[in-house]
Amino acid sequence: MTAHTQSQLEALNACIAACEHCVTACLQEPDVQMMARCITLARDCADVCALTARLVARGSAHAASLLKACAETCQACAEECAKHEHRHCQECVEACRRCA
Amino acid sequence: MTAHTQSQLEALNACIAACEHCVTACLQEPDVQMMARCITLARDCADVCALTARLVARGSAHAASLLKACAETCQACAEECAKHEHRHCQECVEACRRCA
Amino acid sequence: MTAHTQSQLEALNACIAACEHCVTACLQEPDVQMMARCITLARDCADVCALTARLVARGSAHAASLLKACAETCQACAEECAKHEHRHCQECVEACRRCA
Amino acid sequence: MTAHTQSQLEALNACIAACEHCVTACLQEPDVQMMARCITLARDCADVCALTARLVARGSAHAASLLKACAETCQACAEECAKHEHRHCQECVEACRRCA
Numbered sequence: 001m002t003a004h005t006q007s008q009l010e011a012l013n014a015c016i017a018a019c020e021h022c023v024t025a026c027l028q029e030p031d032v033q034m035m036a037r038c039i040t041l042a043r044d045c046a047d048v049c050a051l052t053a054r055l056v057a058r059g060s061a062h063a064a065s066l067l068k069a070c071a072e073t074c075q076a077c078a079e080e081c082a083k084h085e086h087r088h089c090q091e092c093v094e095a096c097r098r099c100a
Numbered sequence: 101m102t103a104h105t106q107s108q109l110e111a112l113n114a115c116i117a118a119c120e121h122c123v124t125a126c127l128q129e130p131d132v133q134m135m136a137r138c139i140t141l142a143r144d145c146a147d148v149c150a151l152t153a154r155l156v157a158r159g160s161a162h163a164a165s166l167l168k169a170c171a172e173t174c175q176a177c178a179e180e181c182a183k184h185e186h187r188h189c190q191e192c193v194e195a196c197r198r199c200a
Numbered sequence: 201m202t203a204h205t206q207s208q209l210e211a212l213n214a215c216i217a218a219c220e221h222c223v224t225a226c227l228q229e230p231d232v233q234m235m236a237r238c239i240t241l242a243r244d245c246a247d248v249c250a251l252t253a254r255l256v257a258r259g260s261a262h263a264a265s266l267l268k269a270c271a272e273t274c275q276a277c278a279e280e281c282a283k284h285e286h287r288h289c290q291e292c293v294e295a296c297r298r299c300a
Numbered sequence: 301m302t303a304h305t306q307s308q309l310e311a312l313n314a315c316i317a318a319c320e321h322c323v324t325a326c327l328q329e330p331d332v333q334m335m336a337r338c339i340t341l342a343r344d345c346a347d348v349c350a351l352t353a354r355l356v357a358r359g360s361a362h363a364a365s366l367l368k369a370c371a372e373t374c375q376a377c378a379e380e381c382a383k384h385e386h387r388h389c390q391e392c393v394e395a396c397r398r399c400a
Binding site: 101109113120121146153154158159 | 220253257259
């Protein structure tokens with residue numbers, strides 16, 4: 001595996017973990033109603049990053065298409081999470097931006 | 101769920117099942133070497149269809165991006181499978197084309 | 201594909217779609233705080249059903265282990281959804297019970 | 301995230317990448333026929349590890365069931381890969397054993 005692939009996988013895996021944790025933590029917030037959009041976008045982001053990581057790891061011819069879709073979902077998730085001051089949201093912003 | 105969504109999910113789910121079955125069956129063929137590219141593309145196709153089905157079912161804002169990527173993987177898989185006369189490949193062609 | 205496998209896949213796919221829809225619909229409810237546990241369990245249920253469907257479709261030696269884990273997640277999701285009168289929850293209960 | 305969770309995720313993610321790479325590399329071997337069982341088991345292992353990592357990252361109540369199923373698939377994949385001297389198989393053995 002090249003250093004570039006390794007670095008992509010690390011960013012994708014960190015983003016998946018941050019999004020999964022963010023969804024779980026958002027669902028436990030007292031202001032969960034305000035977090036609904038955040039949950040929605042982090043759910044999508046984790047799923048798209050997870051498939052992208054698989055295609056990157058296997059050297060798929062379709063990895064490029066997924067990396068593009070993945071940049072969109074990461075961007076959308078980061079923008080929404082950035083509106084919230086919760087620590088899990090801020091960590092998610094950072095992971096999504098690095099990944100995008 | 102609208103009839104359109106229902107119909108998309110049926111095509112996606114049929115394609116996932118056909119691709120999964122095609123990979124398994126290809127691995128049991130005596131000429132497995134000739135099936136390597138077919139296995140590779142059906143593996144990608146099943147994975148991309150599976151994520152697309154999830155995003156369609158949840159009404160995701162990112163479903164459109166994935167549907168586009170999915171059409172590409174279905175097209176690529178159908179083209180390769182069409183070169184083989186095995187019944188599992190022919191069934192896979194049909195499911196992929198309907199899905200694409 | 202045997203009729204038994206076909207019937208398993210139909211139940212699994214219906215359950216995935218019902219859970220995905222239930223999560224999205226719960227996040228739009230005014231009483232989303234009350235739905236947090238429902239969202240949590242439907243998220244798990246959709247993911248476990250999705251992997252199970254893949255392993256069943258490919259005739260995996262590990263399908264049995266996953267079917268067992270899947271029955272647990274479906275059961276847990278059905279129990280929680282049954283506490284809510286929303287139509288999407290009731291549809292999810294039915295799909296989960298059939299699947300379990 | 302606890303150090304234990306972090307360590308589980310690292311082992312799972314390393315195993316997913318090793319299995320994905322092993323499948324791709326096996327499909328390019330001249331003796332692909334001999335690698336069919338290896339491909340089959342690594343395909344399952346990557347999929348089960350991927351779901352397990354998601355459930356662990358989100359702190360799911362169902363993570364324990366999946367960790368158990370995951371240990372089985374890792375064990376099975378490691379046993380098969382250990383029969384082959386290809387470097388990608390040996391790397392896969394190591395990642396699967398650490399993960400199991």
